[in-house]
Amino acid sequence: MIHLEHIGIAVQDAPAVQALMQTLFNVLSYKSETVTSESVETIFLALENVKLELLKATADTSAVAKFLEKKGEGLHHLAFEVQDIDATFERLKAAGFTPLNPEPKHGADGKRIFFLHPKQTHGILIEFCQSRDFGFVDAPSVSEEIACFPMGNPQNPAMFAFQNEQDLYPLYYEAQRDFYILDMPIHSDEDWAQNASKILEQEDIKEAVLVAQGETCTAALSVAVAQAERIKGVVLLNFCFEKESTKYLAALQQPLLLIGHENQLEAPHYFALKSFVNQVHIAILPDDWQQCTPLAMSLIKRRFLHK
Ligand code: CMX
Numbered sequence: 001m002i003h004l005e006h007i008g009i010a011v012q013d014a015p016a017v018q019a020l021m022q023t024l025f026n027v028l029s030y031k032s033e034t035v036t037s038e039s040v041e042t043i044f045l046a047l048e049n050v051k052l053e054l055l056k057a058t059a060d061t062s063a064v065a066k067f068l069e070k071k072g073e074g075l076h077h078l079a080f081e082v083q084d085i086d087a088t089f090e091r092l093k094a095a096g097f098t099p100l101n102p103e104p105k106h107g108a109d110g111k112r113i114f115f116l117h118p119k120q121t122h123g124i125l126i127e128f129c130q131s132r133d134f135g136f137v138d139a140p141s142v143s144e145e146i147a148c149f150p151m152g153n154p155q156n157p158a159m160f161a162f163q164n165e166q167d168l169y170p171l172y173y174e175a176q177r178d179f180y181i182l183d184m185p186i187h188s189d190e191d192w193a194q195n196a197s198k199i200l201e202q203e204d205i206k207e208a209v210l211v212a213q214g215e216t217c218t219a220a221l222s223v224a225v226a227q228a229e230r231i232k233g234v235v236l237l238n239f240c241f242e243k244e245s246t247k248y249l250a251a252l253q254q255p256l257l258l259i260g261h262e263n264q265l266e267a268p269h270y271f272a273l274k275s276f277v278n279q280v281h282i283a284i285l286p287d288d289w290q291q292c293t294p295l296a297m298s299l300i301k302r303r304f305l306h307k
Contacts, residue, residue: 003080085130150182
């Protein structure tokens, strides 16, 4: 199924446009990336159903520089995500289009892309893109006894994630670029710490960032305390205070990143943790954290991968 992946907007003054987006939509940019082959700097903002890609020329020869000179700031292109970019490329060539690229090439955001000339598409510059395959490992479980689902490239730093009801799936999607994810679905509190230890040993994970959300946070904290030598940092999303969790928080030695959202009742109380948790960073994101997944991911990467 084809969907609108992003809207490209040519900008002269990126900070001014970013400030405007914050005022209009309450969104912040979550990453910026220079695409050398296109001579552009891209700045991404995520709305619920589509991304905005601000495009800044980095050289006078850039297509964006030419566009800005001729038309000024504004809508530059629409990018549609397809499942098979090579097949789409061939299909459109057979339909009589002359793509601007001899074949799909690497673009921003880890995607393969190609463009059609606006002269062939009633004045709209159209990009087709396909997300890179991040190496999803379709393994049922690393252990027959304990359900744990690995995703991503095993060469990447490990992210040990506790979730229930697929809450963390949007985050996993983003995280697969940088982490090897060990997803441990939670069904009951029992033996979590023990099972988690088994998985860490079976998979020979020497260092992992542990991520949990909502009601799985207390169990995750117990694992972090029990496995202090293997868990190098903890991320709690929408953490809710519980009696047990306070005990583990006081014993926690690793850096902690707490990500909440502003409508959450507990969020203002997170700051009280600074008085007794060793190294805690707190981020309160606008609205529901699932809508802020890319932003949450960039905080996790900055804190634990120093990216
Ligand atoms: N949207 C609509 N029309 C556009 C356009 C755009 N983004 N860019 C150019 N045009 C129109 C021009 O207005 C002009 O129309 P007229 O002849 O009616 O005046 C016509 O296309 C030709 O424009 P040009 O200035 O002579 O530019 P070129 O033909 O040299 O280049 C294009 C146009 C589309 C081939 C070039 O911009 C290109 O290769 N774009 C694809 C790559 C790109 O845009 N990269 C930046 C984004 C990278 C990313 O997202 O990663």
